[in-house]
Amino acid sequence: MRLLNAETCALVEHEFSGEDIPKYAILSHTWGQEEVSFQQIRDPIARKMAGFKKIRSCCEQALQDGLKFAWVDTCCIDKSSSAELSEAINSMWNWYKNAETCYAYLSDTAPDEYFLRRLEISNFFLSRWFKRGWTLQELIAPDDVNFFDSDWKLIGTKKQLVGPINRITGIDEAVLLEGRPVLRTVSVARKMSWAASRECTRKEDEAYCLIGIFQLSMPPLYGEGSHAFRRLQQLISNYSIDQSIFAFS
Structure with a gap:
């Protein structure tokens, strides 16, 4: 640091x-x-x-x-x-x-x-x-x-x-x-709702800015676009039985 x-x-x-x-x-x-x-x-x-x-x-x-x-x-x-x-x-x-x-x-x-x-x-x-x-x-x-x-x-x-x-x-x-x-x-859905109306300059940051909220670790890959959010969804589903994350796109 x-x-x-x-x-x-x-x-x-x-x-x-x-x-x-x-x-x-x-x-x-x-x-x-x-x-x-x-x-x-x-x-x-x-x-x-x-x-x-x-x-x-x-x-x-x-x-x-x-x-x-x-x-x-x-x-x-x-x-x-x-x-x-x-x-x-x-x-x-x-x-x-x-x-x-x-x-x-x-x-x-x-x-x-x-x-x-x-x-x-x-x-x-x-x-x-x-x-x-x-x-x-x-x-x-x-x-x-x-x-x-x-x-x-x-x-x-x-x-x-x-x-x-x-x-x-x-x-x-x-x-x-x-x-x-x-x-x-x-719940996952409620956490996601807090971010739903927020904006990021880079599409990937819509996922990366939530890594800490969900207490996860995920390597950033700038250039992947909206695939970053799909990676985040999958990572959350791997560690949570709450599947409400897939209600968000």
Whole structure:
């Protein structure tokens, strides 16, 4: 696992694994323009890219929370390595679960200082973040999720907003609050329903983003298209007597 030094926003040269992994904050976001990749993060010019502002803000928040390290998917995974990408996709649930805290950055949500008091379905719930496939597990896996608006002002925590989040996503409040222990008791069909209206840029990611939800391991094969979902269906059927997965295509 690669991590950023929160003080310098630079990648730590040492790769961490197992008990060697220090406490870290993790970012959940939707990709935008000029995201900083693993290959670019070491180049000084990366600090002038639009995507670097998000990395810097994540690191600054981590420092405020007493954490020395942060993880951001855009620059902490070498996506040119198929082996590293496969490991990352299959480790993603655990990386989010094991983080000290998760920052859900809603880049398209304007500041709304009265939101928590009114608890209305405001622009918070219109955010693209609630419509993407990968953010499903990023919402469920971490114990602590803090939502930030476009100015990196705190909107609220997952626990504070559990009721409204349940209404907009359909995810059971118990799952949002307890994670894996309760998730194990939820039917395959219900889990799939949470992802049904979410979108992914790549067709294959519609399956890959659910690997952690179903506690499975599956090597990604980009280029396989919709066959990825059929592989996921078969894998689920191998480990579950619940055949409701085949109701989804």
